[in-house]
Amino acid sequence: MTYETSETAAPARQRLHWNKVPEVTVYFWIIKVLCTTVGETAADLLNDKAGLGLTGVSVLMSALLAVVLVVQFRTSAYRAAVYWLAVALISVVGTLISDNLTDNVGVPLQTSTTVFAILLAVVFAVWYRRERTLSIHHIDTTSRESFYWLAVLFTFALGTAAGDLVSERMDLGYWLSAVLFAVAIAAVAIAHFALGLDAVWSFWIAYILTRPLGASIGDYLSQPTGDGGLGLGTVITSALFLAVILGLVGYLGVTRKDVTESERAARHAA
Secondary structure, three states: OOOOOOOOOOOHHHOOOOOOOOOOOHHHHHHHHHHHHHHHHHHHHHHHHOOOHHHHHHHHHHHHHHHHHHHHHHOOOOOHHHHHHHHHHHHHHHHHHHHHHHHHOOOOHHHHHHHHHHHHHHHHHHHHHHHOOOOOOOOOOHHHHHHHHHHHHHHHHHHHHHHHHHHHHHOOOHHHHHHHHHHHHHHHHHHHHOOOOOHHHHHHHHHHHHHHHHHHHHHHHHOOHHHOOOOOHHHHHHHHHHHHHHHHHHHHHHHOOOOOHHHHHHHHHO
């Protein structure tokens, strides 16, 4: 899905020259789902194999995410490798946040889903009040980029909690859960393109739904056959999806097919 939205200009002194996030194309959604799947399987892999425990893994991955986000904020324009590494890590951290609340603190999934939904709504409200837009086509100030990444983090945490809640309540199994969330995303796309659902809300709703979609796919591939999966294991599943992500990100880094039109025009004019 691709979207066009109106944009309110930020003060010139605050603006960067180019957008810091990719164009929303089919490549965007494919890599997003793949990163989401890796977030699920990698979190399970690290928790099982690293010997650090859920809390230790959470601290380690949060520290790595912080380092990558510093690099992301210091870049002057969108860089595919840095951006998607941040998304992959934030997928892992978002999963771990939800898992910590459920497994270590004992917070019911209904509660964590509600809390994450409220926090995300607050981020959107403050973001819009400050910037007068939630558009991702002009993430060209530090303020907008901060709101963007905070919203992304809460979408992953919300998607994890909501996906687990649906999975437990409906007991559909991994494959049927993936189909359910794929249908929900298709419904959002139809509502946007055919019924005129607002582009910004279409994007963010679909963004949230890709989290449980990717998690269901990852669980289906990695979990034992006795539990309804294919039994590939978290190592093979994570490695497989990482390889595809690296291939696609490398391709985009060379072709720059996901660079926004505004950046292309600015570079051409320069």
